Amino acid sequence: MPWARIQLNDGTSIPTLAYGTGRLKNGDSVVGWVKQAITAGFVHLDVAQAYANEEETGKAISESGVPRESLYITTKFSGRDNLTILEAAQQSIKKLGVDHVDLYLIHHPRFATPDIPTAWAQLEKLKADGLTKSLGVSNFNEEELLAILDVAKIKPVANQIMVHPYNLAAQLPVFEFGNKHGIVTEGYSPLQSLRSTPGGPVDKPVNDIAARLSATPEQVLLAWAKSKNIVVITSSRDHGRVVSFLGAGDLELTAEDIAAIDEAGNKGALWSRACSKAGTVLPWEEGKLYDA
Ligand SMILES: NC(=O)C1=CN([C@@H]2O[C@H](COP(=O)(O)OP(=O)(O)OC[C@H]3O[C@@H](n4cnc5c(N)ncnc54)[C@H](OP(=O)(O)O)[C@@H]3O)[C@@H](O)[C@H]2O)C=CC1
Numbered sequence: 662m663p664w665a666r667i668q669l670n671d672g673t674s675i676p677t678l679a680y681g682t683g684r685l686k687n688g689d690s691v692v693g694w695v696k697q698a699i700t701a702g703f704v705h706l707d708v709a710q711a712y713a714n715e716e717e718t719g720k721a722i723s724e725s726g727v728p729r730e731s732l733y734i735t736t737k738f739s740g741r742d743n744l745t746i747l748e749a750a751q752q753s754i755k756k757l758g759v760d761h762v763d764l765y766l767i768h769h770p771r772f773a774t775p776d777i778p779t780a781w782a783q784l785e786k787l788k789a790d791g792l793t794k795s796l797g798v799s800n801f802n803e804e805e806l807l808a809i810l811d812v813a814k815i816k817p818v819a820n821q822i823m824v825h826p827y828n829l830a831a832q833l834p835v836f837e838f839g840n841k842h843g844i845v846t847e848g849y850s851p852l853q854s855l856r857s858t859p860g861g862p863v864d865k866p867v868n869d870i871a872a873r874l875s876a877t878p879e880q881v882l883l884a885w886a887k888s889k890n891i892v893v894i895t896s897s898r899d900h901g902r903v904v905s906f907l908g909a910g911d912l913e914l915t916a917e918d919i920a921a922i923d924e925a926g927n928k929g930a931l932w933s934r935a936c937s938k939a940g941t942v943l944p945w946e947e948g949k950l951y952d953a
Pocket residue numbers: 680681682683684707708768799800821822849850851852853855856879894895896897898899902
């Protein structure tokens with residue numbers, strides 16, 4: 662099954678692969694990178710006020726020639742420029758050159774000011790005013806999600822959190838809480854192990870599976886994330902990678918493949934924690950990735 666869409670609790674659906682603009686800097690190049698992703702076939706764009714490239718993303722959307730209604734656009738309130746949630750959403754929409762976004766997230770609970778219930782009520786107003794189709798959050802834990810569910814007239818559809826093999830176990834409680842309450846998990850930084858921890862325990866199963874399936878390690882990691890029934894949020898400036906990420910939706914990992922990556926990820930996380938307690942730094946630990 663290629664990258665499909667999954668149903669959200671408000672009756673809309675979301676494409677399960679997204680192209681994120683978080684690492685895209687340098688003005689004009691951003692337009693080219695985002696356009697390249699849209700032209701290759703990415704239909705879901707993940708942007709944020711904090712990434713400071715909504716305008717370039719908007720330009721890429723318009724230059725791509727792909728109709729707005731074929732795209733799924735997420736942006737986030739990141740507490741920048743002393744704007745209220747309403748002002749920030751209006752500004753983002755204007756910069757993106759659209760009349761509404763598909764999903765609006767609170768980027769981090771620390772931006773839910775003065776408190777989570779008040780911020781959530783402001784998000785609900787955005788939906789009532791037609792500025793966004795769906796509402797969600799990012800980097801929220803179970804307690805913070807509960808603070809919304811306790812008051813929500815409209816439930817969050819998604820919680821965007823970091824998901825890669827080394828932190829899956831640490832993220833499972835919030836992931837399962839989401840499942841229980843109909844909140845889809847979006848997983849960002851699926852390629853973290855390749856980027857910042859080369860040589861870690863996950864590499865061997867990932868490389869073995871990639872060789873067997875004539876795939877790249879990146880594709881295997883994306884297929885692994887997909888197997889968890891989450892929305893996968895990745896990115897690349899490289900045309901070949903962009904195309905290969907789209908193709909990763911067709912990779913068929915076996916239950917054994919998935920279990921081997923899970924196991925190596927857990928082992929890596931545990932090993933990392935034990936070593937950091939003992940004061941040893943492993944080569945693949947550089948970058949302090951293990952947010953577990
Ligand atoms: N809500 C939140 O708080 C956060 C949300 N996000 C969202 O998720 C998106 C994706 O996050 P990101 O961490 O970039 O996702 P990934 O883990 O998928 O990493 C993508 C990056 O990895 C690089 N890469 C790919 N393959 C390799 C390799 N083999 N070796 C080294 N580097 C490689 C790519 O570089 P290249 O361009 O050269 O191909 C690209 O910059 C962000 O853009 C943002 O939209 C991210 C972080 C936090």
